[in-house]
Structures are given as structure tokens and as C-alpha cells.
């Protein structure tokens with residue numbers, strides 16, 4: 001076992017020990033290092049009370065916003081390290097905040113309040129690994145198990161349910177049976193959590209590499225967080241293109257799409273309105289008219305109630321609304337699409353469509369993927385060539401049109417017409433050529 005403690009952390013431990021206290025590495029940094037993942041945030045735990053820590057670190061910069069809970073943020077070599085006094089927690093009356101925090105001199109008592117065995121270990125050079133709950137063995141099996149009675153632990157703090165799902169999705173853990181049963185027994189307590197906390201955990205969980213498995217295994221938890229998903233569980237699509245029920249298809253799409261919050265949330269909501277929009281035809285085949293538009297509304301409502309940032313809500317709403325857009329793989333369509341959506345958004349949209357296609361029945365998925373890949377190649381070509389796709393790239397502007405004695409109220413429409421001609425390859429983007437083109441149009445008296 002190799003635990004690397006950087007010099008700046010060792011310095012803090014040394015100062016506490018020099019003053020007669022104990023100090024240990026605890027939490028995520030220890031867990032990660034034991035599984036060979038380099039750690040970022042080093043959390044320390046100590047038997048020194050906050051005011052005792054203040055004395056030990058009187059020459060260091062300290063942030064004390066967490067002092068009520070026993071945490072001081074102490075700077076070492078310019079970076080902060082969180083040091084928390086050993087504590088126990090008494091009753092939780094709101095499934096989230098302990099009613100009181102009691103400091104203790106006992107490391108064992110401090111480890112007992114922690115959520116999962118893999119997070120309830122401590123290490124110091126002096127003592128080596130302290131692991132009263134078998135965390136190391138669970139870590140080896142990538143298994144999450146509550147410290148103590150799972151029922152009690154989740155009724156104390158329902159956020160632990162979301163932490164469990166996050167560790168599964170992001171770190172590839174699975175949940176031990178008794179802990180898992182308790183998770184399902186306590187989904188109702190999730191409603192007590194602050195919506196912002198739910199959003200933050202959910203966002204990280206959705207971006208995890210094993211999210212597809214977690215969405216399927218813990219569907220009741222996700223439906224408790226986002227009740228709009230409920231109708232999609234087990235909902236058969238009655239279509240030759242869809243071999244999975246809606247929720248399963250959603251889970252596969254989320255797992256497939258690139259891991260950015262916007263794309264993952266868009267995948268989560270892209271087909272959420274299918275059950276409500278289901279219209280079977282005479283042959284019994286399913287159609288879902290309007291599901292993209294309706295899904296966008298649902299996504300925006302659900303994300304607003306989770307207090308998601310405005311920019312994310314808008315982006316996800318747009319992606320869900322547009323996810324069924326069909327593109328022809330040619331240069332004209334590529335220019336049009338860039339003009340309409342902007343390249344960055346368009347590539348996100350196509351990424352969503354790619355993932356959506358992969359989560360379909362095999363044959364149609366292959367065809368759709370080939371079409372999307374060809375379309376993306378067209379977009380790249382348009383961008384590499386620097387093709388004109390917007391009025392600001394156009395070689396003429398409103399002033400140029402004044403020379404044609406065009407009435408000012410027609411200038412906007414004429415410029416659009418010139419842009420159309422350039423996008424569709426009917427005119428080159430050169431000033432004289434475009435003016436001549438528009439003049440011809442004006443002369444032939446076409447309706448502008």
C-alpha cells in the first residue's frame with residue numbers, strides 16, 4: 001500500500017502532531033489513493049478542536065466558514081487543505097442536517113458517522129491504515145456498503161443515496177444488497193433535500209462513465225428525483241426502429257452521448273414526452289407527434305425546479321426540441337444548418353442524434369450513423385473553406401445596396417436573398433457579382 005502525502009499536507013500533519021494532537025488523511029483522497037487514483041483534495045481529520053487548531057496554525061492563513069461543523073480551511077504552500085475536528089452527529093430531524101454536531105477525541109467515533117465503508121478509513125504515517133469497517137476489502141471489490149445500519153443511515157441523510165449513485169456512475173462502484181434495499185426503501189426522503197444539492201449530485205452522476213447501468217438499476221431513484229421520467233419506464237414503443245422501452249432507450253442514449261452536462265441532460269429528457277405523445281396508427285405501429293417540442297417544455301420545467309443554471313436550461317431545452325431534426329448530408333444543407341444553429345450548437349445536436357441512433361435497433365442505427373458522419377464531414381468542409389454562412393460574412397452590406405437605389409425597407413430582404421444565393425451556390429460571395437445578381441432580380445421585377 002502506497003499513500004502519497006504531498007509535502008504541504010505532511011507539514012500540516014507535522015504541526016498538529018508537534019503540538020500533541022493526532023491527524024489523519026480521511027475521505028475521498030485516501031479512498032482514491034488506495035485504488036491507485038491520484039488524489040486532488042486532501043481532507044484531514046484531527047482530535048484538535050477548532051480553537052486548538054487555530055492556535056497550532058496561528059501563523060497560517062485560515063478560512064473558517066465551516067467552523068460550526070468543525071472544519072477549518074488551512075493554507076499550506078498557497079493551497080487550502082480542509083481539516084475537520086473528529087465529530088459525531090446526533091439526530092437528524094430533516095433527513096439532511098444533523099441537529100447538533102458534537103466534537104469528540106475519538107477517531108473511531110468520527111469514522112462511524114461516515115457514509116460508506118470505503119469512505120470511513122483513516123491513515124497516518126504513524127499508525128498506518130485504520131479501517132474498522134472493512135473499507136479496504138470493499139474497495140477491492142468496488143462495493144459500497146453503509147457504515148452501520150443502512151436504514152438508519154439513509155433516514156438520517158438522504159443525500160447519501162445520491163452520493164451512492166454518484167460513486168457508482170463515476171467510479172464504477174456497485175451497491176451491496178442490504179444497502180441497495182435501504183436505498184429503495186428511502187427514495188421518498190429525497191424530497192427533503194435542497195434542490196440545488198440534488199442538481200449538483202445529479203449533474204455529476206449523469207456525467208459518470210457507468211451512468212447507463214446506474215440509470216437502469218436505480219430507475220426508482222431517478223423517477224423520484226424527476227417524476228416526469230416515471231411514465232417512460234417500461235413504455236413499449238411499438239415501432240420497428242425501437243427495440244427498447246422508452247426509459248431503457250433513454251438510459252442507453254445518456255450512456256452513449258459525450259459527457260457534458262448539457263448533452264447528458266438533453267439525452268435524459270429527449271424522449272421523456274413519448275408516452276404522452278404516443279399515437280398508434282391503424283396497424284398498431286407507434287408514432288409520437290410533437291414529442292420533441294413537448295419534451296423540451298418538460299425538460300425546462302424539470303431543470304428549473306432543480307434550480308439548474310439558466311444557460312443549461314436553455315441549451316437542454318433547445319437540444320431536446322431539435323433532436324429529431326433530419327439533415328441531408330450535402331454542402332448546401334451543411335451551410336444552411338450552420339447559418340441556422342451556429343457550428344458549436346449544431347455539433348452538440350449531431351452528437352445527441354448520434355447517441356440517440358446508437359441506442360436504437362441495429363440496422364437503422366447504422367444507416368443513421370453513416371448519414372450523420374457524412375453530414376459532419378460536410379460541416380467540417382464548409383468551415384475549412386471558410387464558406388459564407390451569415391450576413392456578416394457576406395461581401396455586401398446595406399450601404400452597398402443604397403447604390404442600387406433600393407428602398408430602405410427592402411434592404412434586409414435583399415441581403416437575405418443574396419445570402420441564400422451564396423449558401424446554395426447560385427452566386428459567389430463577391431461584391432460585384434452579388435450586386436449584379438440582385439440587380440438582375442430587381443430588373444426582372446421578381447417579387448421580393
Ligand code: ATP
Pocket residue numbers: 026027028029041043113114115116119120157159160
Ligand atoms: P469526492 O471524491 O467526491 O470528494 P469524498 O468522499 O471525498 O468524495 P466529500 O464530500 O469530500 O466526498 O466528503 C469527504 C468525506 O466526508 C467522505 O469521504 C465521507 O467520509 C464523509 N461524508 C461526506 N458526506 C457525507 C454524508 N452525507 N454522510 C456521511 N458522511 C459523509
Ligand code: MG
Pocket residue numbers: 027028029041043
Ligand atoms: Mg472529497
